[in-house]
Amino acid sequence: MGKGDFAIIGTGExxxxxxxxxxxxxxxxxxxxxxxxxxxxxxxxxxxxxxxxHIMGAEYNTEMFFGHLPEAIGxxxxxxxxxxxxxxxxxxxxxxxAEGILESGEADTVLVVHAQRFSQFSAxxxxxxxxxxxxxxxxxxxxxxxxxxxxxxxxxxxxxxSGTTIEQIAAVSVACRKWACLQPNAMFNKKEITIExxxxxxxxxxxxxxxxCNMLCDGGSAYVMTTAKKARQIAKKIxxxxxxxxxxxxRYSHRFIASAVPSFADMGTMYKFFMPxxxxxxxxxxxGPKDMDIFEIYGAYPHLDLLIMDAxxxxxxxxxxxxxxxxxxxxxxxxxxxxxxxxLSFGHTGTxxxxxxxxxxxxxxxxxxxxxxxxxxxxxxxxxxxxxYSDVHFTILGNKVP
Amino acid sequence: xxxxxxxxxxxxxxxxxxxxxxVPTKWSKPFWEGTKxxxxxxxxxxxxxxxxxxPYLYCTECLSDNSEWVQxxxxxxxxxxxxxxxxxxxxxxxxxxxxxALVDLKEGPRMLSTIVECDLKDIKxxxxxxxxxxxxxxxxSLPKWKPVKK
Numbered sequence: 001m002g003k004g005d006f007a008i009i010g011t012g013e014x015x016x017x018x019x020x021x022x023x024x025x026x027x028x029x030x031x032x033x034x035x036x037x038x039x040x041x042x043x044x045x046x047x048x049x050x051x052x053x054h055i056m057g058a059e060y061n062t063e064m065f066f067g068h069l070p071e072a073i074g075x076x077x078x079x080x081x082x083x084x085x086x087x088x089x090x091x092x093x094x095x096x097x098a099e100g101i102l103e104s105g106e107a108d109t110v111l112v113v114h115a116q117r118f119s120q121f122s123a124x125x126x127x128x129x130x131x132x133x134x135x136x137x138x139x140x141x142x143x144x145x146x147x148x149x150x151x152x153x154x155x156x157x158x159x160x161x162s163g164t165t166i167e168q169i170a171a172v173s174v175a176c177r178k179w180a181c182l183q184p185n186a187m188f189n190k191k192e193i194t195i196e197x198x199x200x201x202x203x204x205x206x207x208x209x210x211x212x213c214n215m216l217c218d219g220g221s222a223y224v225m226t227t228a229k230k231a232r233q234i235a236k237k238i239x240x241x242x243x244x245x246x247x248x249x250x251r252y253s254h255r256f257i258a259s260a261v262p263s264f265a266d267m268g269t270m271y272k273f274f275m276p277x278x279x280x281x282x283x284x285x286x287x288g289p290k291d292m293d294i295f296e297i298y299g300a301y302p303h304l305d306l307l308i309m310d311a312x313x314x315x316x317x318x319x320x321x322x323x324x325x326x327x328x329x330x331x332x333x334x335x336x337x338x339x340x341x342x343x344l345s346f347g348h349t350g351t352x353x354x355x356x357x358x359x360x361x362x363x364x365x366x367x368x369x370x371x372x373x374x375x376x377x378x379x380x381x382x383x384x385x386x387x388x389y390s391d392v393h394f395t396i397l398g399n400k401v402p
Numbered sequence: 403x404x405x406x407x408x409x410x411x412x413x414x415x416x417x418x419x420x421x422x423x424x425v426p427t428k429w430s431k432p433f434w435e436g437t438k439x440x441x442x443x444x445x446x447x448x449x450x451x452x453x454x455x456x457p458y459l460y461c462t463e464c465l466s467d468n469s470e471w472v473q474x475x476x477x478x479x480x481x482x483x484x485x486x487x488x489x490x491x492x493x494x495x496x497x498x499x500x501x502x503a504l505v506d507l508k509e510g511p512r513m514l515s516t517i518v519e520c521d522l523k524d525i526k527x528x529x530x531x532x533x534x535x536x537x538x539x540x541x542x543s544l545p546k547w548k549p550v551k552k
Binding site: 155265 | 406407412413414421422423424425426430456479482483484485486487488489490491492493494497500501503504508511512513514515516527538542544
């Protein structure tokens with residue numbers, strides 16, 4: 001496997017938000033068809049179907065484990081199906097699974113599908129599930145630990161040690177909302193918000209307010225991945241623009257936040273944990289931060305976006321808050337960042353935040369991002385991670401091979 | 403929110419409001435037996451000296467089974483904290499607002515816990531802490547941390 005050997009040729013997505021009448025199966029079928037049509041191929045060309053896990057609700061997952069999807073979408077020449085799960089990092093591990101399948105030669109066209117419907121669960125069920133998901137039943141849950149509480153402790157430490165202000169953290173929520181307002185499928189795309197709105201919203205886990213916390217919702221996305229050779233053939237025939245995978249970098253730290261590796265444990269300089277992974281991806285691609293037209297960062301919380309931005313080279317470590325506050329990451333800024341508004345404004349679909357951001361990355365490089373389009377975008381860095389900030393992944397994508 | 407309002411608002415049973423307690427594993431049992439006697443024990447490798455907290459089946463540094471439980475000083479400093487205000491599990495709602503904290507033990511390991519016997523406005527990163535034990539059930543005592551009195 002080498003640089004630019006594989007490419008994405010089409011994407012599909014549905015509106016994100018609360019749509020209880022739209023089942024997760026309907027979402028999966030819809031995004032699958034959208035992606036195949038967008039790629040300009042026939043469903044019968046698909047040789048492998050990969051699915052991501054549905055958070056809560058075992059029926060969808062069980063059906064996927066038993067091979068439901070290829071039949072239901074008409075992929076009757078399919079040979080391989082699998083579910084690839086690593087929480088919020090799934091969108092990275094599934095790309096690597098797809099690369100392995102393509103490299104094996106067993107299939108030359110892989111369809112990747114994510115679907116999530118949180119609205120089928122009551123508020124009580126969601127509170128109960130997320131009280132425990134991500135926190136250790138033995139070492140954390142007995143203290144009333146939650147995801148928001150975890151993120152809030154990290155915000156507390158990051159501000160203390162990096163000098164980042166709460167206004168700068170709030171500015172990330174503002175920038176994400178600006179991008180989401182340009183996205184027809186975003187959960188929150190009607191009205192922009194101000195730093196004051198963010199700071200004045202309800203306190204959830206000090207120092208984090210409600211508008212600094214992500215919102216769970218229903219949604220899904222899909223894409224078609226193939227070999228670079230086949231992508232170029234299809235491009236010649238029907239004019240789709242292939243988006244090439246140019247480099248990856250990953251690191252794992254911990255299961256429990258208290259057990260983080262040393263480079264992560266000092267939370268003011270956590271970029272020391274993220275940076276080697278980003279650098280691996282840059283190095284493989286033969287590109288650097290200056291070549292990036294967009295930074296697609298999935299932190300799920302605004303200060304996590306800053307922590308990761310500190311590592312990708314758009315600015316000096318610790319200065320990303322100032323960059324965001326100056327509007328440089330917003331639409332029209334010098335460093336367009338997270339162009340769909342991610343979990344904070346596009347909506348949090350469980351393992352799907354990374355899939356939605358990945359699909360947005362492809363759209364940007366294909367020139368199909370509509371109002372959110374960054375003019376003439378050629379290369380970008382995509383990021384995701386899962387667990388209790390357990391791991392981090394970066395991928396460089398480009399619409400040409402450098 | 404008091405317990406009765408909470409029960410009515412969310413239609414909860416007594417079971418829904420029961421606080422989740424640790425279920426000790428084969429390898430963590432000595433830790434919880436220690437806290438029951440109000441001792442903070444750390445699983446320490448006799449071959450390489452590495453401390454594993456949380457403890458695991460074998461030393462995660464050198465994979466040795468040769469370990470001992472060493473009593474910690476019970477002193478720590480506060481690394482970071484959050485004040486939880488809303489959106490917590492039901493059993494913890496009557497406690498709001500409450501603190502979750504990352505506490506750095508003198509012996510090295512970091513622990514997720516809570517700060518008690520301290521006004522919320524007086525909690526500061528870097529403050530010196532000492533352990534106390536909260537006997538939450540006949541079987542389980544949770545280590546918690548309070549400021550060291552100067």
